[in-house]
Amino acid sequence: MMDLMEAIKERRSIRRYEEKSVPEELINKVLEAIRWTPSWANTQCWEVVVVKDNVLKKKLQETFAKGNPAIKAIVEAPVLLALCGKLESSGYYKGEAPTKFGDWLMFDLGLVTQSICLAAFSLGLGTLITGLFDHDKAKEIIKVPEGYELVTIIPMGYPAKKPSCAPKRKEISEFVHDDTF
Amino acid sequence: MMDLMEAIKERRSIRRYEEKSVPEELINKVLEAIRWTPSWANTQCWEVVVVKDNVLKKKLQETFAKGNPAIKAIVEAPVLLALCGKLESSGYYKGEAPTKFGDWLMFDLGLVTQSICLAAFSLGLGTLITGLFDHDKAKEIIKVPEGYELVTIIPMGYPAKKPSCAPKRKEISEFVHDDTF
Numbered sequence: 626m627m628d629l630m631e632a633i634k635e636r637r638s639i640r641r642y643e644e645k646s647v648p649e650e651l652i653n654k655v656l657e658a659i660r661w662t663p664s665w666a667n668t669q670c671w672e673v674v675v676v677k678d679n680v681l682k683k684k685l686q687e688t689f690a691k692g693n694p695a696i697k698a699i700v701e702a703p704v705l706l707a708l709c710g711k712l713e714s715s716g717y718y719k720g721e722a723p724t725k726f727g728d729w730l731m732f733d734l735g736l737v738t739q740s741i742c743l744a745a746f747s748l749g750l751g752t753l754i755t756g757l758f759d760h761d762k763a764k765e766i767i768k769v770p771e772g773y774e775l776v777t778i779i780p781m782g783y784p785a786k787k788p789s790c791a792p793k794r795k796e797i798s799e800f801v802h803d804d805t806f
Numbered sequence: 807m808m809d810l811m812e813a814i815k816e817r818r819s820i821r822r823y824e825e826k827s828v829p830e831e832l833i834n835k836v837l838e839a840i841r842w843t844p845s846w847a848n849t850q851c852w853e854v855v856v857v858k859d860n861v862l863k864k865k866l867q868e869t870f871a872k873g874n875p876a877i878k879a880i881v882e883a884p885v886l887l888a889l890c891g892k893l894e895s896s897g898y899y900k901g902e903a904p905t906k907f908g909d910w911l912m913f914d915l916g917l918v919t920q921s922i923c924l925a926a927f928s929l930g931l932g933t934l935i936t937g938l939f940d941h942d943k944a945k946e947i948i949k950v951p952e953g954y955e956l957v958t959i960i961p962m963g964y965p966a967k968k969p970s971c972a973p974k975r976k977e978i979s980e981f982v983h984d985d986t987f
Contacts, residue, residue, distance in 0.1 A: 629928040630835070632810045633921055634842045654811070656978045661815045662920065663935055667973040674983045681985055709987065716937065725941050726957065731907060732937075735916020739843065740814055743924070747810040754844055756897065756913075760906050768986040776907065792848040797837045802855045804862055805949040806890065 627747035636742055637791060639751025640694060642701040642782035651748045652704060655781070658744035664733045665715035671737050674707040674767050674775075684766045685778060688759040695755040695780070702753075702780030706741060707767055709775045710734050734776045741779055751784035808928035817923055818972060820932025821875060823882040823963035832929045833885060836962070839925035845914045846896035852918050855888040855948050855956075865947045866959060869940040876936040876961070883934075883961030887922060888948055890956045891915050915957045922960055932965035
């Protein structure tokens with residue numbers, strides 16, 4: 626059991642992992658957290674590829690630029706959650722996207738990603754949200770079909786080292802406005 | 807104190823609200839949850855307009871199509887969180903967006919939205935994620951400047967009626983794939 630507010634405040638990006646594998650039971654709890662995430666008109670556009678194969682992890686690592694601070698995590702973490710979404714689902718009605726933002730796939734996968742990071746943290750697991758890689762090459766490696774996008778690859782495992790402090794955040798007064806912007 | 811997994815599973819979209827106002831202290835706790843949400847390279851592109859003025863709420867309601875199931879919530883809820891984001895920040899390095907998804911604003915605001923909904927729920931408050939309205943008209947009403955987008959308006963308050971059951975979710979086996987899609 627972990628307090629929600631504590632999870633939100635204490636979760637950190639974890640870039641180094643222990644070799645220890647993650648029990649299936651815990652992976653399932655994280656997948657269950659995805660299931661209960663809200664989505665546009667309950668479209669649930671998410672698809673998750675759970676990558677444990679070392680050869681695939683190595684290949685996925687090659688889609689990251691050298692110097693990316695996530696690069697070690699991709700092969701060290703026992704599990705990668707490759708988060709994909711179905712195109713033309715979230716934000717769509719009968720093939721039409723009525724808002725100025727078109728496809729809300731990125732928004733809904735953002736919702737899911739926070740569920741993943743918080744659920745994992747509450748189970749003693751670290752995660753890292755990665756987005757700076759060659760998405761099309763990574764899609765090929767894990768065989769993501771047409772009509773879907775791979776958006777983020779999230780390494781998950783037991784933290785080898787906990788970051789000493791959190792990246793600095795803006796004060797509430799810096800991003801909050803009363804009644805008008 | 808509320809268990810994280812319980813919050814993820816029990817949070818529901820709330821469409822009807824009591825008249826009771828929300829204490830500043832609770833609003834601040836929700837804003838604090840936004841603060842600690844992760845973002846692309848800690849860019850924190852979010853900006854939040856806290857709307858309590860009834861005239862503004864009424865005007866914002868007019869940007870929703872009649873028949874939208876969110877329409878009552880926009881005026882009934884004591885607080886609206888109008889969630890905006892700075893363009894060309896998340897996913898950008900020196901003015902360039904290196905990934906195929908360009909601006910990751912929608913993704914980062916998705917992360918924030920899940921923080922808002924979970925934090926509110928843990929405080930006994932209901933929320934609703936709305937996205938189907940005229941964004942440009944709504945931006946004008948709350949004076950969102952150029953270079954920013956208003957993405958979602960989230961009513962927040964004490965639920966007048968709790969939904970009896972959750973919208974049906976896919977089974978884990980329907981969206982999870984092992985090693986390849």
